[in-house]
Amino acid sequence: MPSASPVTRSPALHGRDAEQDALLRLLDDARTGHGGATLLSGAPGTGKTALLDFAMEHADDFVVLRTRGTEWEARLPCAGLHGLLRPVMDRLPALPPAQASVLAEALELGAADGGLALPAAVLNLLVAVGRPVLVCVDDVHHLDAPSRESLFFTARRLAGESIALLFTADDDAAPCDIPALSLRNLNDEACRRLTDDLAPPGLTEDLRTPLLEIACGNPLAIAELIGSLSPEQLTGAAAPPETLPQGGRLWRAYARRLALLPGDTAHMLLLLAADPDLDMLTLVRATEPECALSVLEPAERAGVIVRIAGDRYEFRERAMRPVVYAGASPARRRAAHRLLAGALEHDHQRLRRAWHRAAALDGSGERLADELAAAAAAASSHGGHPAPFLAFERAAELTAHGDVKAARLAAAANRAWQAGLPQRARSLLTRLHSLTISEEVRGQAELIHGSLELRSGKTGSARDELLAAAEWLLGHDRGQAVRALIRASEASYLAGDNHRFLATAQRAAALRRPDDPAATQLMFEYLAGTAATFRGRHREAADPLRRVVELADSVHSPSVLAWAGAASLLLGDDAQALRLSSRAVETARVQGAVSMLPQVLDFVIQAEVWMGRYGSVTANAIEGLRLAQESGQLNSAAQHLAWLAMTAAVEGDEETCRIRAGSAIELAGAHDLGIAGALSNWAMAHLDLAAGRHADAAKRLRATARIDGTNGHLVVRVIATPHFVEAAVRTGGRKQAEAALRVLDRWVGSTRSPDRLALAARCHALLAAPDDAEDLFRSALDLHHQGFSEFETARTQLLFGSALRRNRRPGAAREHLHSALETFERFGARLWVEQTRTELRGAGEAVRSPRPKAAEKLTAQQFQIARIVAEGATNREVAARLFLSPRTVEHHLRNIFTKLDIRSRVELVRLLS
Template sequence: MLHGRERELAVVEETLSRVRDGNGAALAIVGEPGTGRTALLEHMLGRAAASFRTLGTSGFEQETALAYAGLHKLLWPVSERIGGLPPAQAAALAPVAGEDAAPPAGPFLVGTAVHRLLTDATAGGPVLCWVDDAHLLDRVSLEALAFAARRPGDRPLAMLLTAGPEAPAVSDSLCGVPSLRLGPLGDRAARAMLDDLLGAEPGTDLAADLIDLAAGNPLALSELAAALTPDQLAGVAPPPVALPVHSRLRALHRRRYGALPPDARRVVLLAACDERLELRTLARAAARAGGDARALETARRSGLIRVDGETVETTDPLVRSSLYADASLTERLAAHRALAAVLDQDRLRQSRHRAASAGEPDARLCEELACEAAAARRSGRHADAAPAWRQAAALTADAGGRAVRLLAAATDSWLAGRTRTARSLLRAARPYARSDELRGLSGLLYGQIELRDGAPASAVQILVDAADRLAGTHRTRAVLALMFAAEAGCVAGDHRQYRRIGERAAAIGRDGARTPVTELMLAHLDGMAATFGGRHEEAIGPLRRVLKLAESLDGCAMKSWASLAAFALGEDRKARDLATMAVNRARLRGTAALLPWALSTLALTQMVLGEFSAATAVSLEGLRAARACGQENGAADHLAMLTLLAAVQGDRETARTRAKSVTETAKRRGLTRPAAFAAWALGCLDLAEDRPEEGAARLRALAGTRPADLFTGVLATPDLVEAAVRCGDREGTEAALAAFDRWARSSAGPARAALAERCRALLAEDDAAAEEHFTEALRLHRQGGSAFELARTEFMYGRRLRRSRRPRAARGHLRDARQLFEHCGAALWAERAQAELRAAGEPAEPGARRRTDDLTPHQQEIARLVADGATNREIAARLVLSPRTVDHHLRNIFVRLGVRSRVELVHLFR
């Protein structure tokens, strides 16, 4: 089974489908050694066997110098057709038929002959021509097949080629052939593959170490799994730190390295000793080691290193670990000493290389490294600080000191966005962390990681235990652990824990002096516990104190907590401004781990304010940041927000696609809040599509069973009331509205009160009372709030007026609603407002052609990407959609703008 290659399989299947329909198509599958090029090709050959005649060959290193060798094997089954080609083309392919070609034909003639022969072979039905390891073909064969692949034509000919990216000549030859690059497997696919390989589920720690070492390479993962010892499987022996000696991948890298001249080998080993070297540093170190920096080009052509601007690095982590493991101790020490000698302007890296060349624990070197790592942390260079702490730990003799430095390495790895590395370092620290204090510090970090990329329900227990261990020595950190524990309970859906956790934190805070940071956290826990308990009047004081304290405190976490406090108080614009500050702090201080969290808070505030385009952009950034950091729970939060944003704007396909993905992740990890957001989104979509019965059923589950859930149940109450009134089933709406009303009355801003008035208007039995509530709701909306919610209130008011046989009064409200919906990009709602206008006697707008600014924000983004030349597949990857969904949107864009092609669309945007 090919794990994690669903997108790639779909691309290849799409290529073959075009050929089945009678058109030619070609695809080059490009990937590093071991990424599964051959496995993907073989899988597709099996699926194509019933409908294609296949012609194929594989490149062999031993035949690279033999002209026509690849064509001879590939075309031999159809060689009898060569005689039917025009004489010049037949002569060009004489070597394929076992005859001499004199004089040898030129590349153009050979290419046209191969193209003609392959297209003629389709007379009997679709033909699949495949070439594995095209980079190992002889030059004549490669150029001829690439020539044919660039000319698919209108005959049912499919050409699939696989190639490695390391040879520039190959990439030049395949230029112009559509390509599919195989990247590394994701963690989930790698774990599924590992389970298959071992026949049983390995321990979590061992699996994580293997996945980290394999760096997403399927062959590396299979070789590591095959080489595990029983003790490693049982967890009593340490996991491997490099590919096994007999590994094919390691042998490949070893052969490449061994084939290089001595100077080039020195250059490669220097690059393997440092993650990223500047060209100038490499040149000086190579000269000091007795080498010649001019050997860099020879080393680069080997595919073992790459030059990126002014820096040099190994092509992937497996190359680095393999070459470093194969180098002798003498070679490694010499390389580290050479680098230490020339890095006089970078104290941290110089100390690291000096430490690497030390043969035994050295207290002076250890202290030097620790000082440099601490300085790097203070300047926000967490990615640089983490390996320095790790080396300092290796040079530390006592267990406690080693644990402290491993924990510091794990913390900086986490803050730098390297979640897997942080987990690995925490596991390494576990045997040395013997005191309650060290176990508490370890639990604090482990709980944060589990909150963002694990099971939030487990994170609660881990963090509460950490707080208990830290209460006696680190009160501020103990309260911090409880802050994260309360959030974890919220994400897991247990908001009742807020009060219990807040009481524990208050008990810790009573002992000894409080810092402003501790005061802010305690006030936040107190205020949010009251909020989640529905005691909104009681929450006002503590939440106001959070806002006051946050004015003088800096940092991403302080501003994020203050933003949530402002949101709970109904001060949405202040909440947005504080969330913006939190995002800026995370960026400026290099705390990549905090950025997805800060962005989620910002997106929430923008969504509530009706700033849908801004919220979508923020959540797309947050989704990418969370995935880059390995925070799947954070990614689910952003995908849930994107689902809700698509739904409120009436983007059916996008909302449903995203909701399915969120629900699957939430079910697997116990993420109640993202699942609730997805359900809320689908309820909003039901309303936009005028299906109130389905919407009421979804929303009643949110607002009815969890009335204290501020972020879903309470916020969704206005939607529930609307759905219930429209379908004539008002059961439970009074209780839900009462909970919402308590929050609205305690709110400082008019937005919540406006929604409460709208709900009363909808529930009003007589028209006079409804008109009074609608009028008040509109007044409050205009004082400050969301343009989208104002539009919905105008729409509902106009709708009621029309049904009360007052069409003239209704038209003004419905007209305003339609314009506001169009401004917000809520296409379905705008269509519904237009339909109500027609029913109220308003004639249709003249002119069929719509302007580009009438598109929804989502449609505008897709249209702009198309205008910039992006393909559907590239747009899908960027916007987290499927290519089919992009195609659906593009058809709607064409209809809305009155255009018939991508070319016409491009002209509209110029």
């Protein structure tokens, strides 16, 4: 009996669940005598061969026959059948003599007369094997015609047979009469999981991001890009790849497809490759009007390009663009750029025109460099070709004068950093080391490097570099020098180092001038107001902080607007803070300042936390975390993880809260981030309070008072005071609670914020004697109703209701407890709901659980996921609704099934109905 062909184990297939299920069904059907055929079609590198491997891996009880079509054997009749059928030719005597003779002659001599005998012999030989048979043919479109026709004949006659035929073909070559599965590029989640499987240790997120952008969801591209990384790229000393590896399998596959196109079509594709923003009008202007469209038709028919909105063409596989460009000679590339430069006539096309003139070397190098640098300086970083950092880099390459060259490299690094490409920025800064540079350029480079360190390195190192940058810049660019100082102060703020923050603010104050521009004035006022606040001089802080807000309307920098939002928070004007920080976010998006988005989103989140908008907090923190990770900004990632821990605490999801807080605290410890550690401790303390663990909450919140930079921070200590007072009162820490409240009172008293005043009044009520507490609670509720935070209003109602119940006034208690319960249920705050229901039962009311009894063991988030799944949603739909990844939903669903002791969604529906 013949044995199967050798089976190779394939790596984990990500994002191909549907295709794997289909192949398993094909095999199962063949086992039961219901044979069939399937064609896997898709672009090169999408995983067709990997799926063949998967099928063979699950066909242990089959005789497996496999071959691959090749262009070199496509003209050899019956070569494909020869490679495929040799392992089972010992079954040839089982065929009718005429068919056996035809098949033997075909395989030995390549003879095929085009009649029925050969295809019938192939089918009967497979049937004669006597066991289930799996036939795998890779690149069936490259098989010779007799082999291909015989196999397609067989594929159409498998009813009642234990045979499965599995073919692969490129999209543009796939036969149409075989049931097909079309493989598309992987989604983001699958790409990331594949990258995790293949990545070497230490692959940073800011290197992973450009790789995935180049790969465009193609699995082979991901594998080849990761395999091509140099040690310098892995350490960040060199820029990441910009194209697929030249000479790799995917590059060669694209090159073969392009070689089949006519020469004039190839020329037109070169123009598209040289300028991805090229529209049809410009293309026609650059070429012969009567032939431009017709010349592109062969490429469109071959699936190389597709027409998109805006009267433009783009490459169907974006990774093909550099293959087209690199395949042309230098002379042809220069000619293409010269044509395009001549066709770009409008002012808004200035940067593109300068880029093409520089690429064509259409003039002296210095003149081209000046033109390109001037156009890049005036350009927005938001999308478009070329990116300004590339234009500055090219201008530097064309520049002979060392200091000007260095200034342009520094400008390129700054624009790369703004665009969210920190590794590219670092590699550009590294090139400055070989140049003699001026103090001004050195200061600019230090400012950029210090900013990179501020977002991804240790805060102490960032502070030192930024202070040095300020000294270098003082005599040349005061605005940039002040910006360096304010970022140095931010490094101290993130670390929780109040002493160094105040020292930096004092250094900045000595530099003030009455004729400073609005943005510089705003920065000075912000530092002065914040420093006074940190000294506890709130009345002194009010005037400069108000001037910050007044000046905000005249500035357009995202970071400066965010500082104005922070000033509003210190003044207690949360609505104004949300307006200004939201404007900062939108400005950053419009300007393409990707690197700024994680920071400005943090200010939006702070305003939303004060206003109790936890749904928006979750959405913004998830976006901020994603952007921070993609751009390698680990310090910002830590803060967003801490905010996500807080929203999980509000929901009562203990597992998620602990995971997120633990990750944030780990990053905080590694990067000297006192604020991220303190925020995480605060989140965990909130969770402890909600679960009734008051001693644990008090202990955690005492940690926020540390001055050693480890999970301690002055600001967090003050804003977490209401939680600390609540925990301390329950655990005998009255004196500590009173001391903390005095600090809060001084700040709150300087604001007009009803939300903050309500929280202070609640704290006083908790510390007051029973006879005085009621009036203080009522005062707190009156203030809450003038503010924004429904959640904190409910927390005050719970505490007031609890106090009334203990004072033997159950009727009055129930009124407040019912209002609190309604709010907590709306927020999905499971632990607070349970506390409130316990109080209601203590007040003499029978309370039913809103969940089926069997589901009470689920966390709040697990119950939410279970309920949505029971409504019929897929994992991806659940993920979209809850701002989670599909992988996280899958993890929670497994835990749900385990806790509920069920195995299927059907059982889940039955349980929750």
